[in-house]
Amino acid sequence: MTELLSAKNLTVFRGERCLFHDLSFALNAGESLLIQGANGSGKTTLLRAVAGLLDLEEGEIRWRGFSTLAHRQAFHGEMAWFAHSVGFKNDLTLLENLRFESGLRSTSMGRLSAVLDKLGLTSLTQLPFRALSAGQQRRVGLARMLLANAQLWLMDEPLTNLDTAGQDLVVNLITEHLQGGGACMLASHQAVGLNSDMQRIVLQ
Amino acid sequence: MTEPANPTLWQGFAAVVKRDLLLAYKRPGDMLNPLFFFAMVSTLFPLAIGPAGDQLKLLGPGVVWVAALLSVLLSLNSMYLSDLEDGSLDQLILSPQPLPLIALGKTVAHWLVSGFPLVLVSPLIAITYQMPTETIGVMVVTLTLGTISLSLLGSVGAALTVGLNRGNALLSLLVLPLAMPVLIFGARTVALAAADDAVSAGVYFLAAYCMLALSFAPFAAAAALKISNE
Numbered sequence: 047m048t049e050l051l052s053a054k055n056l057t058v059f060r061g062e063r064c065l066f067h068d069l070s071f072a073l074n075a076g077e078s079l080l081i082q083g084a085n086g087s088g089k090t091t092l093l094r095a096v097a098g099l100l101d102l103e104e105g106e107i108r109w110r111g112f113s114t115l116a117h118r119q120a121f122h123g124e125m126a127w128f129a130h131s132v133g134f135k136n137d138l139t140l141l142e143n144l145r146f147e148s149g150l151r152s153t154s155m156g157r158l159s160a161v162l163d164k165l166g167l168t169s170l171t172q173l174p175f176r177a178l179s180a181g182q183q184r185r186v187g188l189a190r191m192l193l194a195n196a197q198l199w200l201m202d203e204p205l206t207n208l209d210t211a212g213q214d215l216v217v218n219l220i221t222e223h224l225q226g227g228g229a230c231m232l233a234s235h236q237a238v239g240l241n242s243d244m245q246r247i248v249l250q
Numbered sequence: 251m252t253e254p255a256n257p258t259l260w261q262g263f264a265a266v267v268k269r270d271l272l273l274a275y276k277r278p279g280d281m282l283n284p285l286f287f288f289a290m291v292s293t294l295f296p297l298a299i300g301p302a303g304d305q306l307k308l309l310g311p312g313v314v315w316v317a318a319l320l321s322v323l324l325s326l327n328s329m330y331l332s333d334l335e336d337g338s339l340d341q342l343i344l345s346p347q348p349l350p351l352i353a354l355g356k357t358v359a360h361w362l363v364s365g366f367p368l369v370l371v372s373p374l375i376a377i378t379y380q381m382p383t384e385t386i387g388v389m390v391v392t393l394t395l396g397t398i399s400l401s402l403l404g405s406v407g408a409a410l411t412v413g414l415n416r417g418n419a420l421l422s423l424l425v426l427p428l429a430m431p432v433l434i435f436g437a438r439t440v441a442l443a444a445a446d447d448a449v450s451a452g453v454y455f456l457a458a459y460c461m462l463a464l465s466f467a468p469f470a471a472a473a474a475l476k477i478s479n480e
Binding site: 097098099120122129131134135136137138148 | 261265336339340479
């Protein structure tokens with residue numbers, strides 16, 4: 047097993063409050079990690095810290111053995127981020143939004159129609175993003191993850207706003223991603239019904 | 251399957267510029283607002299002061315420059331705001347492209363949308379102030395250099411204040427001191443041109459200031475964006 051992501055002694059403060067202290071974990075290819083905890087316990091913060099959106103008070107995160115701070119671009123090139131606000135422009139169409147992504151990161155636009163088909167978005171490509179329902183918008187976010195050639199998926203509450211079919215879809219996508227040798231880190235207060243074993247971190 | 255490589259720096263830069271121009275095109279109101287402001291302020295002055303030719307010639311450069319500065323300031327606040335609100339900023343920061351490059355792309359798009367139209371309209375405004383043709387040429391050159399500098403300096407301020415409520419006032423406070431040299435040299439150079447005096451020193455200064463801003467502002471804006479987005 048190749049170790050992809052490792053975190054050592056992470057400490058993050060939010061203002062005066064210490065959200066977590068001396069947290070360490072490692073993630074191999076094909077493994078997933080679920081962060082659980084009550085609202086406000088720091089799930090999102092931990093995920094943002096791993097992604098590199100937040101500075102760590104202490105500790106170090108390594109991707110394939112290299113520090114993610116020093117090799118930021120290489121790390122971000124292999125990482126996909128799926129958060130509560132999906133990060134698409136309301137005024138652009140679904141297609142324009144996805145095309146923009148391909149200018150920023152390595153994407154397989156050849157798979158576009160297959161991916162859109164899988165997510166049930168094929169008929170919506172010309173609609174402005176604002177016209178989509180919340181669940182559909184989340185699906186477009188999933189489309190971005192599938193198109194990006196990312197080894198590591200960081201997902202914050204991936205099941206929010208999705209119908210039961212959509213939730214099953216997310217679980218299936220993650221399973222496929224793990225089987226393909228990827229790794230996934232999720233933050234969720236709901237139980238994510240993955241078949242494979244998951245590591246868990248419970249934040250107090 | 252071979253994975254396609256990450257896009258080049260140029261592709262990343264072009265994608266950001268193209269996206270922001272497309273957004274401006276889809277919301278023409280946002281784009282035209284600063285331009286209308288510039289046109290209104292600078293055309294109302296002659297009406298209020300009166301049509302006396304000498305007076306207008308004297309005031310023209312200053313009024314045009316103040317109007318240009320204010321209209322650029324007006325448009326700065328929205329530079330990163332929508333990106334922060336819809337989560338695009340996270341995606342931009344987490345992209346494998348260097349953040350200064352993305353900030354520069356956003357700044358270039360901002361100038362093309364707010365500064366460049368203003369430069370294009372300025373000769374028409376200048377006519378209402380009875381500026382001679384050579385002076386109009388100098389004004390266009392100085393305004394071009396000046397608005398580019400203002401967009402660059404403004405991008406730092408906009409990046410710093412993007413997460414704040416009512417950041418607009420703070421943004422003006424941050425940017426105005428840095429914009430003063432641009433205003434002073436810009437307006438003064440046009441005034442010198444109107445008086446048939448040498449203008450090259452002023453133009454060179456503005457060009458140098460523009461280059462200085464170009465080399466520092468994207469990095470400062472990138473650092474500020476990371477802090478604001480935490």
